[in-house]
Amino acid sequence: SAVISQKPSRDICQRGTSLTIQCQVDSQVTMMFWYRQQPGQSLTLIATANQGSEATYESGFVIDKFPISRPNLTFSTLTVSNMSPEDSSIYLCSVDDRGNGYTFGSGTRLTVV
Amino acid sequence: AQSVTQPDIHITVSEGASLELRCNYSYGATPYLFWYVQSPGQGLQLLLKYFSGDTLVQGIKGFEAEFKRSQSSFNLRKPSVHWSDAAEYFCAVGVDYSGGSNYKLTFGKGTLLTVNP
Numbered sequence: 001s002a003v004i005s006q007k008p009s010r011d012i013c014q015r016g017t018s019l020t021i022q023c024q025v026d027s028q029v030t031m032m033f034w035y036r037q038q039p040g041q042s043l044t045l046i047a048t049a050n051q052g053s054e055a056t057y058e059s060g061f062v063i064d065k066f067p068i069s070r071p072n073l074t075f076s077t078l079t080v081s082n083m084s085p086e087d088s089s090i091y092l093c094s095v096d097d098r099g100n101g102y103t104f105g106s107g108t109r110l111t112v113v
Numbered sequence: 114a115q116s117v118t119q120p121d122i123h124i125t126v127s128e129g130a131s132l133e134l135r136c137n138y139s140y141g142a143t144p145y146l147f148w149y150v151q152s153p154g155q156g157l158q159l160l161l162k163y164f165s166g167d168t169l170v171q172g173i174k175g176f177e178a179e180f181k182r183s184q185s186s187f188n189l190r191k192p193s194v195h196w197s198d199a200a201e202y203f204c205a206v207g208v209d210y211s212g213g214s215n216y217k218l219t220f221g222k223g224t225l226l227t228v229n230p
Contacts, residue, residue, distance in 0.1 A: 006156075033217065042203060042220045043157075092156060094218075101147055102218060106156040 002027050002097045006105030013083055013112050020079045021108045023093035028073035033102070034066070037090040046091075049076045083112045115140040115208045117221035125227040126194050134189040134224050136204030145207030145216055146187040148178055151223075152200045160202075163187065174198070199228040 003026040013019050023032060034046040046066055047055040055068040069077045080087050090107045097103040118137045126132055138144055145164050149157040161172025168180040178189045187204060201223045207216035 031215065042222045043218075045217055045219075048217060096215075101159045101162040103159070104149075104157040109154075 001100065002029070002095055002103045004093060004095065004103060004105035006093055006108060008108055009106065010109040011111070013110065015084050015112055017083055018079055018081045019083065019110060020077050021091055021093075023076045023078070023105055025074045025095055027098075029095040030073070031096060032070065032076045033094040034068065034076075034078045035092045035094060035104075037092065037107070039088065043092065046078070080110065083110075085112045088112045115144075115206055115219050117204050117206050117219055119202075119204055119221035119224050121224045122222070123225045123227065125229060127229045128196050129193050132189075132191045132194045132198070132226070134202050134204075134226070136187045136189065136221060137185050138187065138204075138206045139185065140206055140208065142209065146178075146180060147205040147207065147218065148172065148176070148187075148189045149203045149205060149220075150174075150200045151203065157203065160189070194226075194228055196228045196230065199226055201225050 005024040007022050032049045035043040036046050037043045045058050046061045047057045049055045049068050049070040051070045051073050065081055067079045088111050090109050092107045093105045094102045116139045120135050147162045148160040150160050151157050160176050161170050161178055163170050163180045171177050176191050178187055180187050203223045204221040205218045209216045
């Protein structure tokens with residue numbers, strides 16, 4: 001199955017700053033997905049990143065707040081911009097593992113103070 | 114719009130007892146269904162999935178799930194729970210978004226499993 005490396009694994013950031021999360025996959029994939037898991041909550045899809053085109057954002061998420069890059073078929077970044085304490089969450093990237101279901105990275109635990 | 118309901122927020126069982134975690138979905142087409150487990154501080158691990166065919170699917174770690182279309186359910190079961198099974202369990206439905214084989218996941222709110230010795 002696909003192996004996803006996600007970093008950083010955790011970070012504590014000051015409000016008003018930005019954090020970029022990286023996701024590296026050990027195989028080429030068409031789509032990469034970014035999720036947010038707020039404390040004690042389920043996972044919510046932020047956006048879908050397709051190589052060579054702009055990401056598609058879900059309702060309630062906007063590009064200015066969560067810009068995404070997808071420079072090639074194995075890598076993507078998610079930036080959380082102008083952070084506030086409400087952005088404190090776990091952020092996870094995910095890929096479709098060759099039709100075998102979705103594989104997730106280990107997540108980035110973000111705390112905004 | 115699609116949705117996933119996990120009615121039980123928290124379940125406690127004794128080690129060695131049987132387990133059933135409930136999942137109901139709402140989706141207008143044939144769903145893809147998944148169960149994931151998340152241990153504390155960890156990412157999500159796929160336990161099993163249903164795409165089509167046999168409605169009873171076997172997964173890793175001794176788990177199984179049964180798809181019941183008439184009840185819109187996909188309950189997860191394990192005959193004998195081990196202490197290491199304590200974790201949060203998420204049911205998810207895969208929703209087709211491109212008219213092909215591409216789909217994205219909608220998750221339930223999760224069920225936290227506590228295992229007593």
